[in-house]
Amino acid sequence: DVKVTQSSRYLVKRTGEKVFLECVQDMDHENMFWYRQDPGLGLRLIYFSYDVKMKEKGDIPEGYSVSREKKERFSLILESASTNQTSMYLCASSLLIQVREKLFFGSGTQLSVL
Amino acid sequence: AQSVAQPEDQVNVAEGNPLTVKCTYSVSGNPYLFWYVQYPNRGLQFLLKYITGDNLVKGSYGFEAEFNKSQTSFHLKKPSALVSDSALYFCAVNTGTASKLTFGTGTRLQVTL
Numbered sequence: 028d029v030k031v032t033q034s035s036r037y038l039v040k041r042t043g044e045k046v047f048l049e050c051v052q053d054m055d056h057e058n059m060f061w062y063r064q065d066p067g068l069g070l071r072l073i074y075f076s077y078d079v080k081m082k083e084k085g086d087i088p089e090g091y092s093v094s095r096e097k098k099e100r101f102s103l104i105l106e107s108a109s110t111n112q113t114s115m116y117l118c119a120s121s122l123l124i125q126v127r128e129k130l131f132f133g134s135g136t137q138l139s140v141l
Numbered sequence: 142a143q144s145v146a147q148p149e150d151q152v153n154v155a156e157g158n159p160l161t162v163k164c165t166y167s168v169s170g171n172p173y174l175f176w177y178v179q180y181p182n183r184g185l186q187f188l189l190k191y192i193t194g195d196n197l198v199k200g201s202y203g204f205e206a207e208f209n210k211s212q213t214s215f216h217l218k219k220p221s222a223l224v225s226d227s228a229l230y231f232c233a234v235n236t237g238t239a240s241k242l243t244f245g246t247g248t249r250l251q252v253t254l
Contacts, residue, residue, distance in 0.1 A: 060241075067246055068246060069147075069231060070244040072241050117184055117185065119184075119185075127190070129175065130177075130185070130242065133184050134182070134184045
């Protein structure tokens, strides 16, 4: 089975801190994604990557950046954390770039910014 | 722009009864439709997808979904609900020209004894 691993299940940070969320997948998938999940809003795409060192903005990229130096690892960076970035962050991957491919999700990181 | 609507925040059903979780979509072009489930403290898991062909799609755990192009709907169904089906369900849509999946707001399914 495909495994998508997010480094932290719970994270508490202070306003203004630089925050790194890490995600690793073990099945050589081309695509990787970062979503945030908020009650009543569902999942919203922050950034995605279809290849090493390639990235594209999703629907809500403001305040975030990403890094993909190796195929298996996709990092989400909050340059200066703010309280409105308190959320559940979900990483996902898919095998191919075709839009019909299903996503495999990690268990999520619940980030609280105080 | 593509969008998905899940009109019910919560659906309550008794164990053994049939269940339906509703989803409607809006896209330009042909849709690719997905259902995902999220159990407590877990990430999302793929349930089923419609790409083309038969309008009735069967998926994991006895779930199925019916694609209705005229009503732009993709409702999730199960003939007999189980307590263990209690979870958060997300509908999602993509098209052949879009490279990202758009999710609905989710519907919480509560199955009681």
